[in-house]
Amino acid sequence: MDYAVNHGLIHANPLAKIIKVFKKNTVIHMPTIRPEELPEFLEQLNSSKRLLIKTKLLILWQLHTMTRPKEAATARWDEIDFKNKLWTIPADKMKQRKDHRVPLTQQSMDILNMMRPLSEGSEYIFSGEKNFKSHVSLFTANAAIKRTLGYKDKLVAHGLRAIASTVLHEHGFDSLLIEACLSHADQNEVRASYNRSDYLEQRKEIMIWWSAYIEEAAQGGIFMNKR
Secondary structure: OOHHOOOOEEEEEEOOOOOOOOOOOOOOOOOOOHHHHHHHHHHHHHHOOOHHHHHHHHHHHHHOOOOOOOHHHHHHHHHEEOOOOEEEEEEOOOOOOOOOEEEEOOHHHHHHHHOOOOOOOOOOOOOOOOOOOOOOOOOOOOOOHHHHHHOOOOOOHHHOOOOOOOHHOOOOOOHHHHHHOOOOOOOOHHHHHHHHOOOOOHHHHHHHHHHHHHHHHHHOOOOOOOO
């Protein structure tokens, strides 16, 4: 209609106010749990006899690396730089369509070492059960959390990232660095257009702290201090 007005085909846009007849979108956040509930979740995860070890490690991998379910499930061995403890996720897998580098902590490296014999011969770290040449389903972690662990309507796989964000913000870490860890786009468009840094060195410290926090939570405790 605007096109028609601009080209002199009609005098006014009769749909100019149509937006007012629609209800505004209601943003529904994905279910997640509070940080103080993380110890119980990890206890249930680690003690579950119904979950495959591969599924448990997938959930822990996603938790430690703060990645999305798709990024975690499709992780490949050739994306891992073992020498520099770095995981580079290709742009075509990322929501922002650019490479994302994830500093790997010792706990993350331990997960990789445990996965080696479980996916030997596959290009994927978390290989499929039925099709070894492919990766696990993108919904594996989510189904395990909701059904097997009983967190339906309380926590989804994507909500693991929210736990990390909440913990790090509550412990005083720089919001810009947290968003970089989560591979979120900088909301400041001017700054984003000039700043191309991914803050890799600064994020290493955050990731180490976060993995230690998870490890402490798995023992039933919670970190009280940022450092």
